[in-house]
Amino acid sequence: MITPPDDYAWFSYERFPDLTEAYCFTYIRGLTPEQLVTRLGARPEDFTLMTLEELIATSYRHGYGTAFLGATTIGDWVFVVEPNGGIGADEGIITPLSAGTRLVSHFRDVEGVESFYWSEDGEIRFCFIADDGYSEEAPEEIVESMQRIDSDYRHLYPSEGPAFLMAERLTGITLTPELLEGSTYLCGAIPESR
Known part of the structure; x- marks a missing residue:
């Protein structure tokens, strides 16, 4: 059963407080953290293991x-x-x-702009961008979830539950505070010129 938003x-x-106002959560199937961070341009010698609290504090020190x-x-x-x-x-x-895989992400910036992406095998299957709406008609895999959100949770911003619901529907992962706070993260700095 999918969690209600x-x-x-x-x-x-x-x-x-230091995460909800501006964050991006991304799920990618079939990669390891090392593979992902390396693909994005981080140097393996700079990888560090951190708690969520350390990750948040360190991220705000990067310009x-x-x-x-x-x-x-x-x-x-x-x-x-x-x-x-x-x-x-x-x-x-x-x-x-x-x-070659599935990627799902949701994002919110400090100005309240929000987006949700589902990309699969090199193609955007579905996206929602605040103020722009849906990219196209919802694929069959998510129609039921989208109808539920539209009818029951229209009053919520994506970051207040609907984006989590869609990510759960597409990944099978129910994100919990315990999972978010209790995980150890492989961290790295990614240069803008990647």
Whole structure:
């Protein structure tokens, strides 16, 4: 059973003040954290293991021109956390990164702009960008979830549950605060010129 969007109310400013206002969560099937961070341009000698709290604090010390992210394994997936980052919402990066696999991401920036992407085998299958709406008609795999969101949860911003619901539907992963906070992340700095 898929979690109702309201069950993601734990992802709040009160619990995650330095993450909820600007984040990107990306799920990629079939890669290891090391493979992912290397593909994005981080140098293996710079990899560091961190807790979520350390990842968030370190990411805010990196200036413009460098993204800082952490990746961990959840089943067959690598889960990426970008505090105040948006690599997972960059079509020029996620489209080739999804070659031969599935990639799902959701993003929110400090101005409240939100997006959701599902890319598979080098093609964007579906995306939602705040203020622009849906990229196209929803693929059959997510029609039921989209109808449920449209009828029952239209009042919520994607980051208040619907994006989590869609990611869960496409990955089978129910993100929980315990999973987010209890994971160890392989972290690296990614140069903007990747």
